[in-house]
Amino acid sequence: MIVADRKPLEEILEMVKGCNKVLVLGCKGCVTVCNVGGAKEVGVLASILKIARKKEGRPLQVDEKSIERQCDPEYIEQVKDIVDQYDAVISMACGVGPQFLSEAYPKQRFFPAVNTTFFGGATQHGVWVERCAGCGSCVIHYFDGMCPIARCSKSLLHGPCGGSANGKCEISKEVDCIWDKIVRKKMEEGRLDDLMQPKPAKDWRSARDGGPRKSVREELVQ
């Protein structure tokens, strides 16, 4: 899923400083699963915004709503009757949400309440980790299910580098060296030969480097 973090309150207050009435709009997709932008977090943000503005002596009216997904025009349609009632709308979805909303309702202003961070999952309650860089041409099968593009700090295709020590990356003892794991697994399973074939330079056209991407499924296009 897409993982995100809530922006600091000060940053959101700065965005809405000229507003008297805003809508905080949650998304029931990824950001609900990673506990950052679902109905519960919408309620929390609405409360702290109101409290903060009350303290400033400039009360802010904050309404709350959540929709199924903000990355789908069908659901975005659901706010069409209310969206113009506000000075601005604060989206708690990933970066897709405020953009799809802006495209659907060009006269309204949409502010992001979260920083979209990565594609990943939860390893334990409250901890999310990056697993995919969305490079557009998956190589995980070469590396026993581990992605060096997303998980090696240098995205090396032939690791580990000289900075790997005790299974940790040179950038931080908090960061596992994925290449250490890949190599150990290959050795354990007697398949080290898999790593002995040099890989050609990666074709980055399918990644963000090739420009903004689009996926067209002809059979679904009407």
Place this chain on the structure above:
Amino acid sequence: MNDDLKSGSNLEKVLKAGHFAFTGECGPPKGANVEHLKEKVAHLKGMVDAVNITDNQTAVVRMSSWAACTILLQEQVEPNFQMVCRDRNRLAIQSDILGVYAMGVRNMLCLSGDHQSFGNHPQAKNVYDIDSMQLIALVKKMRDEGKFMNDEDIDVSPKLFIGAASNPFAEPFDFRVHRLAMKIVAGADFIQTQCIYNMDRFREFMKKAVDVGLHEKCYILAGVTPMKSVGMAQYMAKSVPGMDVPDSLIKRLREAGKGKVAEEGIKFAVEQIEEFKQMEGVAGVHLMAIEWEHRVPEIAERAGVLPRPKV
């Protein structure tokens, strides 16, 4: 060095003295063919105030711009070091800036660079750690504050004459002058424009620039590339992003007739230069004679920009 000068480059001195500047351009070889580079540069020697050395232009790999600049210095031709943001992060950018300055380079043109999809390694990862606007500001900071991007002190700062590009023809047209103004605020000392073919539009652009006084804050050099053939004109019109080639020019070239198109192209370029010499706000011409360096002396002569001033 004169204390009033930012870099002491020949180009800066020519412009500061109020002369109409005339700069040239040369693409490094697709290889380490030093002799070929020297031969091309020989045609430009004495004909222009500085020679732009392109940096993997159109995203095609060539000899590095900084290395080619040092070859020009050996040939006693002043280079204008072009740097694009596509291939380097901020570490490499700053170290290359120090490197070229250490070798004697005094002019630098700051560019974003063509996307690698146009070039011969479309599979490449692009960098764009910073963009051209930020690059201009960075070179200025290194020069004027003596500091790196991270505010650490530089031990002997690079005194470069800072150039930037401007495309008067890209969309939205009304924003182009604003973007030019931003580059000047960021620190550009001089501007070299995209190749100009649509003179009406360029006149309008310059009028807007002059109306807000940009020509007083920065030297604006008008870009000229002579058309060699009708095919080249059509290619530029259709396939080069941000290029505005009016149909009337293509018609004029076509009507010149077989064997006379190149002459017509040069004639148009000379007419343009004559007009730029009179146009308010234009401080000089940047002649990009692509793989036509040997024709530069003739164009310079016919355009009446010779001899180049000694400053």
